[in-house]
Amino acid sequence: MNLSVLPGMAGQVRLVEASMPPPPCSGEVLVRMLRAPVNPADLLAIDGRYSFDLGPELPLGAEGTAMVETVGEGVTDLSPGDKVLLLSRGNWCRYRCVRRSHLIALPPDKDMTQAAMLRINPPTARLLLQATGAGPGDIIVQNGAASMVATWVRALAAPIGISVINVVRRAAGALPDALVDGDDLADRVKMLAAGRPVSAALDCVAGTATGRMAECLAPGGRLILFGHLSGEPISVRSQMLTGGGLSISGFSLRPAEAAMGGDAMQVMFSELMAFHLRSGIIFPVRDILPLSQAQTAIAQARLGGRGRVLLDLTQ
Ligand SMILES: NC(=O)c1ccc[n+]([C@@H]2O[C@H](COP(=O)([O-])OP(=O)(O)OC[C@H]3O[C@@H](n4cnc5c(N)ncnc54)[C@H](OP(=O)(O)O)[C@@H]3O)[C@@H](O)[C@H]2O)c1
Structure with a gap:
């Protein structure tokens, strides 16, 4: 089953067991999610104070890293086991099927916890x-x-x-x-x-x-x-x-990225990934909790303090 964390009532979330996504269609990739931070924007979304209406059935999670499970027809530059960064929202779940254009390929030795904080x-x-x-x-x-x-x-x-x-x-x-x-x-x-x-x-x-x-x-x-x-x-x-x-x-x-277009975004990300490698920036991590304990992770993130709280999406 595919556990997902969805928005709930009044600052709460719902943990929902959904069926697995279908095999990827042409141009799509099925990924197994690995890590996702709890960001200020996620807290705004949970509280219904985010700038955009994200809808009640889209899993929460603005950022996330994953590993490729299977690729659909026409996807020739990714293989099972490759590490990727998700560009689209909806990452607090175990599996996702997304368009190839919504993924940034990561180097095999990239730390997936640090990488999970590079999307936004x-x-x-x-x-x-x-x-x-x-x-x-x-x-x-x-x-x-x-x-x-x-x-x-x-x-x-x-x-x-x-x-x-x-x-x-x-x-x-x-x-x-x-x-x-x-x-x-x-x-x-x-x-x-x-x-x-x-x-x-x-x-x-x-x-x-x-x-x-x-x-x-x-x-x-x-x-x-x-x-x-x-x-x-x-x-x-x-x-x-x-x-x-x-x-x-x-x-x-x-919206700023949408105005840039997909190709310019891919270029921007490859430049930022290269910059990240050169800069040696490492962000402190306060805790990593299983997806099944998302409520506890959210409560910890609300407390503020040094370091990011992340979800381990494999557990
Ligand atoms: N518009 C966008 O597209 C976009 C994209 C990304 C981020 N953001 C926004 O950028 C901001 C920073 O995000 P982040 O992920 O970088 O944050 P972060 O690393 O979680 O850090 C949040 C910081 O904000 C400070 N803070 C919290 N409440 C505050 C308040 N009431 N007054 C003054 N400072 C306060 C905290 O200070 P202490 O250290 O004192 O606790 C902490 O240092 C957030 O508002 C986020 O929503 C916007």
């Missing part, structure tokens, strides 16, 4: 950086700076020569130079920028944090909102838009 955050960071319009010598500011996305933003910005000012909600041991968010944030950011303009802000917190991030920007600055960690509506001094030329836009990975 690296491309998000890359496309966010692109959306800032920042280039060599520019300065940007980001909040939620201890997060995985923010770690990727720093890693990808450094070789381009973009300086990143980091903002956290509380002092973070791993980021001793980060600024702790507060009413005088803009003054401290401007001091750190030493008279140079801060051209863009990446905001994943929303609420009043958005207003504080906006105040850090030079006239004409861009604020990109891509998360809702505070759970509050954004609040920004309106004169920043009328007099300060501030522009505010939202970012969501999947």
